[in-house]
Amino acid sequence: MITERLRKEADVIWGRIFEHPFVVHLYRGDLPIEKFKFYVLQDFNYLVGLTRALSVIASKAEYPIMAEIIELAREEITTEMKNYEELLNRLGFTLEDAIKTEPTLVNSAYMDFMLSTAYRGNWVEGLTALLPCFWSYAEIAEYHKDALENNKNEIYREWAQVYLSDEYLGLVKRLRKLIDDNPGDYERMRRIFMTGSKFELAFWEMAWRGGDVF
Amino acid sequence: MFSEELLREARSIWNEFLPHDFLVKMAENRLPQENFARWLVNDYYFVKNALRFMALLMAKAPDDLLQFFAESIYYISKELEMFKSKASELGISLKGEIDWRAKAYVNYLLNVASLRSFLEGFTAFYCEEKAYYEAWSWVKSHQKDKSPYQEFIDHWSSEEFGEYVKRLESILNKLAEEHGELEKRRAREVFLEVSKFELLFWDIGGELEWRR
Numbered sequence: 001m002i003t004e005r006l007r008k009e010a011d012v013i014w015g016r017i018f019e020h021p022f023v024v025h026l027y028r029g030d031l032p033i034e035k036f037k038f039y040v041l042q043d044f045n046y047l048v049g050l051t052r053a054l055s056v057i058a059s060k061a062e063y064p065i066m067a068e069i070i071e072l073a074r075e076e077i078t079t080e081m082k083n084y085e086e087l088l089n090r091l092g093f094t095l096e097d098a099i100k101t102e103p104t105l106v107n108s109a110y111m112d113f114m115l116s117t118a119y120r121g122n123w124v125e126g127l128t129a130l131l132p133c134f135w136s137y138a139e140i141a142e143y144h145k146d147a148l149e150n151n152k153n154e155i156y157r158e159w160a161q162v163y164l165s166d167e168y169l170g171l172v173k174r175l176r177k178l179i180d181d182n183p184g185d186y187e188r189m190r191r192i193f194m195t196g197s198k199f200e201l202a203f204w205e206m207a208w209r210g211g212d213v214f
Numbered sequence: 215m216f217s218e219e220l221l222r223e224a225r226s227i228w229n230e231f232l233p234h235d236f237l238v239k240m241a242e243n244r245l246p247q248e249n250f251a252r253w254l255v256n257d258y259y260f261v262k263n264a265l266r267f268m269a270l271l272m273a274k275a276p277d278d279l280l281q282f283f284a285e286s287i288y289y290i291s292k293e294l295e296m297f298k299s300k301a302s303e304l305g306i307s308l309k310g311e312i313d314w315r316a317k318a319y320v321n322y323l324l325n326v327a328s329l330r331s332f333l334e335g336f337t338a339f340y341c342e343e344k345a346y347y348e349a350w351s352w353v354k355s356h357q358k359d360k361s362p363y364q365e366f367i368d369h370w371s372s373e374e375f376g377e378y379v380k381r382l383e384s385i386l387n388k389l390a391e392e393h394g395e396l397e398k399r400r401a402r403e404v405f406l407e408v409s410k411f412e413l414l415f416w417d418i419g420g421e422l423e424w425r426r
Contacts, residue, residue, distance in 0.1 A: 064294075
């Protein structure tokens, strides 16, 4: 299976994601809340960008695959982003605060990478750019499952549990299946997947640092 | 209201399809199945591609409309099931030949969504949905007997679909307020163009005459 192969190629990067201090402290429950707030505002913006990329990708596929991709976008908005709206309120933000937040350079570059891959490539390549995001969140949650059980921070625990839910895992599974059933040029897909994986790591690093290099 | 201006300017075109001969025959149960079949095959093709048009538009939409688009596209993609079941009931293959008018219409919509502004794209979207609702509502209100194609008539003249079109209208009017005259003028041109395509589309299911 092509996604399995891609995953192996990115193993070193993914290992660093699992052990990244932001991720570790988040799952352990002792991440400073200010860092988490910063992350949530950025991630909300990122999810909007991801949804846009999904719509471009869908426009390139034929029905019924097209409808499947749109279904992913719809679920992404209704499940993950709805959770975020509640989370924003709990953190003392409004939806407007999130919309007004300026994306960091890493975030902008990541969103542009997804969108340009969606516009330039075929739909399978477009989905491959989004795969590290969807998939790594599920693997991170699995990797830190034990830590999560002892996590005393309710906000963090609830946030993380989404990525262990059947709904979310089903989403990842369907995304992988779409790619596995329609593999394209491996070398191009590998590059896209590696870049996406690196952006994931860069995103956590950016969140840990609380901003860009500037 | 911007939507009212658009409809006023396109009135003469809309009068030609409200009602079109195809719709009159549909309402009076005089439409030969062969004509319905031709329309069905082409409309199936149209809807499939209209989903792509909407997806391209969604990519350009303001943040607060993304959910609306994702749900709309999903909802409209479910309509294709209705085409499939009707086609199999009537023994029609949906892989039939596609009329040049349907192809031209689809290409025009994809062109607008790709190359022109969101306002222009959304205007095209509103025009297409509104024209559809008005056409099927005309049929519904002029029916004497139940039609063999009743589910199509009921679906696109339903209150639910009417509400959806109203929602599009209010989004469009709000958008238009945020745009200048030049941009609105371009959107008006799009509305007229899409209106003409709507008219041409009904011709596909009508007699095989070419409109000049």
